[in-house]
Amino acid sequence: MSSTIQTVSLGNCKPGFSGTIEGFTTSTDRETNGRIDQMREMGFAEGLSVEVLHQNPFGKDPIAVRVGVMTIALRRKEATLVQVQAT
Amino acid sequence: MNERQSPAGVSSQPVVAVVGNPNCGKSALFNALTGLRQKVANYPGATVERRSGELSSSTNLTLVDLPGAYSLTARSMDEEVTRQVVTGTHDIEAKPEVILSVLDATNLAQHLRFVLELRELGTPMVVALNMSDLAARERITIDVDLLSRKLGLPVVETVAVRKKGLDTLKEELVKAILAPPPAKMDFGTNVKDRQKAARKIATAATISEGIGHRTTRQLDAVLLNAIAGPIILFGILFLMFQAVFSWAETPTGLLEAGIGLTQSFFVDALPSGLLLSFLNDGILAGVGAVVVFLPQILILFLFILVLESTGYMARAAFIMDRLMASVGLNGRAFIPLLSSFACAVPGIMAARSIANERDRLTTILIAPLMTCSARLPVYTVIISAFIPNQVVTGGIGLQGLVMFTLYIAGILAALVVAAVLKRTVAKGQADTFLLELPKYQSPNIRFVLIGLYERARVFLRRAGTIILVSTVILWLLAIYPTAPIGATEPDIAYSFVGIIGSALEVVFAPIGFNWEISVALVPGMAAREVAVAALGTVYSLSGSEEMIEAGLVSVLNSAWSLPTALSFLAWFIFAPQCLSTIAVTRRETGGWKWPAFMVAYLFVLAYGASFVTYQVASYLLS
Numbered sequence: 001m002s003s004t005i006q007t008v009s010l011g012n013c014k015p016g017f018s019g020t021i022e023g024f025t026t027s028t029d030r031e032t033n034g035r036i037d038q039m040r041e042m043g044f045a046e047g048l049s050v051e052v053l054h055q056n057p058f059g060k061d062p063i064a065v066r067v068g069v070m071t072i073a074l075r076r077k078e079a080t081l082v083q084v085q086a087t
Numbered sequence: 088m089n090e091r092q093s094p095a096g097v098s099s100q101p102v103v104a105v106v107g108n109p110n111c112g113k114s115a116l117f118n119a120l121t122g123l124r125q126k127v128a129n130y131p132g133a134t135v136e137r138r139s140g141e142l143s144s145s146t147n148l149t150l151v152d153l154p155g156a157y158s159l160t161a162r163s164m165d166e167e168v169t170r171q172v173v174t175g176t177h178d179i180e181a182k183p184e185v186i187l188s189v190l191d192a193t194n195l196a197q198h199l200r201f202v203l204e205l206r207e208l209g210t211p212m213v214v215a216l217n218m219s220d221l222a223a224r225e226r227i228t229i230d231v232d233l234l235s236r237k238l239g240l241p242v243v244e245t246v247a248v249r250k251k252g253l254d255t256l257k258e259e260l261v262k263a264i265l266a267p268p269p270a271k272m273d274f275g276t277n278v279k280d281r282q283k284a285a286r287k288i289a290t291a292a293t294i295s296e297g298i299g300h301r302t303t304r305q306l307d308a309v310l311l312n313a314i315a316g317p318i319i320l321f322g323i324l325f326l327m328f329q330a331v332f333s334w335a336e337t338p339t340g341l342l343e344a345g346i347g348l349t350q351s352f353f354v355d356a357l358p359s360g361l362l363l364s365f366l367n368d369g370i371l372a373g374v375g376a377v378v379v380f381l382p383q384i385l386i387l388f389l390f391i392l393v394l395e396s397t398g399y400m401a402r403a404a405f406i407m408d409r410l411m412a413s414v415g416l417n418g419r420a421f422i423p424l425l426s427s428f429a430c431a432v433p434g435i436m437a438a439r440s441i442a443n444e445r446d447r448l449t450t451i452l453i454a455p456l457m458t459c460s461a462r463l464p465v466y467t468v469i470i471s472a473f474i475p476n477q478v479v480t481g482g483i484g485l486q487g488l489v490m491f492t493l494y495i496a497g498i499l500a501a502l503v504v505a506a507v508l509k510r511t512v513a514k515g516q517a518d519t520f521l522l523e524l525p526k527y528q529s530p531n532i533r534f535v536l537i538g539l540y541e542r543a544r545v546f547l548r549r550a551g552t553i554i555l556v557s558t559v560i561l562w563l564l565a566i567y568p569t570a571p572i573g574a575t576e577p578d579i580a581y582s583f584v585g586i587i588g589s590a591l592e593v594v595f596a597p598i599g600f601n602w603e604i605s606v607a608l609v610p611g612m613a614a615r616e617v618a619v620a621a622l623g624t625v626y627s628l629s630g631s632e633e634m635i636e637a638g639l640v641s642v643l644n645s646a647w648s649l650p651t652a653l654s655f656l657a658w659f660i661f662a663p664q665c666l667s668t669i670a671v672t673r674r675e676t677g678g679w680k681w682p683a684f685m686v687a688y689l690f691v692l693a694y695g696a697s698f699v700t701y702q703v704a705s706y707l708l709s
Contacts, residue, residue, distance in 0.1 A: 035519075040278045041157040042523060043197045045286070053304075054311040058409040062418075062520050064311060069194050071303070071524040073405045073418075078519055 010050065010065070011080030018051040021067070022083040036081055043070045050084055100149045101264045102181065103142070104173055106205060107189035108198050109155030110398075110525035112217040115247040116189055117152040118533050120256075137180075146261045151183065158278070159204055163442035173208060185263045186212045187256075192227055192244075193218070193526070196289035199238075203281045206240060209268040213259045214242040215252075228295040237288045239270050248531060303398075303526045310402055320406050323399075324425075327390045331383050331429070331460065338382035346375040361566075369562035374555050380430075383460045384546060385539055387429035391422075392538040398525040408520045414502050415509030417441075417520040420450045424501070427457035431668045433542070435675055443518030449508045451675060452685050455668050456501035456661065458494045461615040465659050466490055468619050472643040473652040489656075496660050500692065512684070561610045584609060598658070598697035599651040599705070612666055615659070650704035657700040663689030 007022050023046055024036045044067055053071065054064040062075045107113040121140025138152040153172055154165035161167035168177070175182030188205055190198040206212055216229060235242040241259045245252035274284040309315055350367045357363045394400045400422055408418030419441050427434030434454045441447040474486050564583040571581065580588075588606030595605045603622065611618030623639050643652070663686050672682040 037160065037278050038157070038162060038521065040282055041160070041200070042521065043194075045196075045282050047286075053307060054316075054405075055313075056409045057313040057317050057406065062405060062408050064307070064405060064524060068197065070197065071307070073401070073408075073520065073522045073524055075408075075412075075520050078521060 007083050007085050009080045010052075010082040010084045011076040011078075013052045013063075013079075013084065015052050015055055015063070017084075017086065018049065019084045019086040021046055021048050021050055022085050024083065025081045027081075032081065035078060039074075039078065039081065042072060043067050044072075044082060049087075050082075100141075100147050101184040102149050102151060103185045103187050103260055104183035105150055105152045105187045105189060106169060106173060106201075107155060108157055108191070108201055110523055111155070111189045111191040111194075111198055112247055113155060113189040114152065115531055115534065116215060116217055116245060117150060118531075118537060119247045119250055119253060121150055142257065142260070146264065148260060148264075150187070151180070156201075158201060164439055164447075173205065173210070183210065185260055186210050187215060187260060188212055189215045189217050191218075192216050192229055195229065195293060196286045199285035199289055200278075200281045202238065202240075203274040203285055206238070206269045206272075211263040211266040212240050212269055213256070213263050214238065214240050215256055216242055216244045218244075218246045226295060227293070230292045230294055234288065234292040237291065239272055248533075306527050307402070307524070310399070311405065316402075316406055320403055323390075323394070323403075327387065328428070330390065331387050334386050335382040339379050342379045342381065343375075346371055346379070364566065365559075365562065368565075369559055370555065374551070378547070380460050381543065381546060384429045385543060387426070387460075388433075388539055388542045389535065391426055392535045393530045396528065396530045396534050398527045401522055401524045404520075404522060405524065412520070414505040416446055416449060416505055417518055419520065419522065420446060423450055424454060424457055427454040427459060430459050430461070430546075431455045431457065431665070432671045435668070435671050438675070441518070445509075445513040445515045446518050448676065448681065449505050449513045451672060452508060452513075452681065452688075453501040453505050455663075455665070455685065455689060456497045456504065458497045458660075459615070461665070462659050462662065464619045465615060466493055466656065468622075468639055468643070469652055469656055472640040473647075473649055493656060493660055500660065504688070504692075565610075597701075598694060599648070599654040599701035600658075600697075601647075601651070603646075604651075604655060611662075615662055615665055648705075649708060650701045653704050654697040654701035657696040658693045661689045661693035661696060663687075663693050 010021075013019075021044060024039075024044075025032070027033055027036075048068040049066075051066040052063055053066055056062050060076075062073050063079060064071055064073045065079070105113055105117050117138070117140065120142055140150050140152075142148040142150050151172070153169040156166040156169040159170050159174070161170045171177035172180045172183065173186060186205055186208070188202050190202065202212075202214060214235075216231060216234070218227075229244075231242050231244055241263065243252055243256045243259055245256055275281050310319055350371050353363055353366050353371075357366070391400075394403065403425075404418035404421050406418075407421040411418050411420055420438070422440070423434045423437035425434075426437050431454045434457065435451050438447050438450045438454070441450060470486050470489055474489050477485050479485050479488055561584070564587075567582055569581070584606050585602075587609055588602040591605035591608070592600065592602040595608075600608075607618045607621040610621040619639070622643070647655075669682045669686060672685055673679055676682065
């Protein structure tokens with residue numbers, strides 16, 4: 001089992017993907033860490049279920065993601081900061 | 088009527104700050120507690136609205152509704168105000184006696200994190216566990232006593248839209264005034280630790296998870312669908328513009344008739360002379376010309392408030408983000424730009440929600456390019472005078488097509504200007520798009536009505552102050568000095584306005600404007616549509632405004648060449664005038680630099696567009 005479980009970046013996921021948040025990119029960059037804090041404040045957290053619900057009709061970016069009970073819209077660039085595991 | 092009064096001086100009653108995440112039902116709860124006993128003002132020098140209200144209970148309290156925030160790390164101007172007020176570092180607002188922290192019961196873990204951060208401040212706190220009407224149907228059950236013990240804070244369950252739990256909440260707020268600071272508890276000091284603690288408490292206090300929010304999911308499956316989503320959005324926008332122009336016809340007509348009747352009444356009741364001219368040509372013609380737009384503005388705001396209140400606006404921002412990103416802005420900028428079709432003033436104020444300072448500035452600077460409702464009378468008169476009323480193809484009229492082209496020209500110009508600004512004066516990394524898509528709710532009628540009332544009040548006050556004063560000044564300039572005896576030209580030609588017009592004509596001759604048009608542009612500064620009334624006066628017509636418009640069409644048709652008319656239309660796409668827009672830009676950007684820049688760039692574009700239009704049209708028609 002464990003060999004098939006893969007951690008991927010949320011930024012590369014297509015609508016229909018569902019999984020669990022594993023963690024966030026570790027970074028030494030202040031701006032990136034600030035962004036991660038902001039995403040935590042909005043509702044991203046380890047262990048929460050995620051599901052990519054929609055993507056922008058005109059270019060697949062931004063995406064709308066269900067995080068726990070919330071729906072959050074974000075661009076793929078920020079979504080790459082979130083590591084997820086498919087379920 | 089004390090809007091401008093410094094917030095600190097409003098009352099000496101104990102102040103309760105209402106704090107919570109965006110979309111937690113904070114405003115609904117605030118409205119339920121205060122009703123129409125609320126005041127909206129601006130913090131002096133800042134651009135964030137201060138919404139406060141009286142709460143009558145055994146002890147009278149003042150409630151201040153602070154902008155929604157996810158944490159005390161401010162990421163926009165709105166959130167910065169919230170941070171300053173609750174930490175007691177705000178310049179004017181005193182530190183509140185009590186914090187009322189609002190939680191959405193359906194998203195407990197997420198909202199609790201902020202409560203844990205707030206309780207560190209040591210201010211007495213009351214927690215309102217709020218349910219939206221739809222959330223109440225999810226049958227979520229939370230152990231309020233356990234939650235209260237775990238947090239060490241009083242917790243009251245409320246359903247704002249059904250006014251449930253409000254009395255208990257009031258009692259708790261009064262008790263909290265004299266309460267000691269919350270007992271020290273260790274929930275960690277960073278986002279991650281508090282997130283964990285919040286989750287633990289939420290899990291312990293939740294008895295039943297509820298059935299989840301299926302409605303939102305199902306609606307989003309359609310409204311954010313790759314094909315249906317954009318079609319529905321553009322359908323809603325189409326309906327909105329349709330409504331602004333058709334629904335408003337009757338009330339606008341009634342207002343115009345009312346103003347006309349008042350003018351006739353004055354004509355009958357007063358001897359002709361200065362007083363009559365002042366009342367009729369000055370006040371009623373000037374201020375009245377603006378007031379007749381009230382129905383259109385209210386209809387547009389009705390749409391915007393309903394879209395906001397249902398949660399659809401965030402979806403619109405999501406769909407538009409891609410397009411906005413192509414010019415260096417993000418989806419959030421779509422909302423203020425949409426308001427600007429009614430009037431740039433509320434649009435510019437709505438830009439406050441944009442976190443990034445450069446993005447906000449760019450949005451403010453392009454807002455006047457959205458064709459505001461004040462330009463409609465100008466377009467209508469010129470189009471009826473010069474564009475033949477014929478069908479092009481498939482039932483589409485040529486006049487309507489020209490009108491549509493003018494709107495599109497404004498939008499395209501805005502996109503191009505935004506792209507240029509983001510590469511030059513507002514250069515810098517564009518802010519990203521990160522937005523919660525709230526659960527759909529049936530529109531909160533109370534929220535919508537209070538919003539409309541507020542808009543109407545602000546609009547009429549503006550008409551009664553800025554526009555009144557500028558109209559009076561322009562009227563004075565138009566009647567003095569009086570014409571010499573035996574004058575051959577209309578009186579106005581000898582007045583200051585006439586003198587100014589002749590001077591301006593030198594500047595405007597290359598774009599085909601005669602002195603009459605040049606003159607009309609001056610009163611057009613007060614409000615764009617006044618240019619129509621001014622042209623009427625200049626061409627020595629008299630009578631009600633309706634007659635001026637009907638008569639003006641034929642007068643213009645013979646007085647102007649087609650190139651001049653087209654040039655005039657091109658000018659009004661950019662129309663670098665309207666004092667209110669300039670004034671609000673000064674207030675929102677905190678100085679004269681950006682309004683000056685805005686006027687300059689709009690003037691250059693207007694002049695350039697008119698020049699090209701006039702010269703090309705003259706060449707083609709010669």
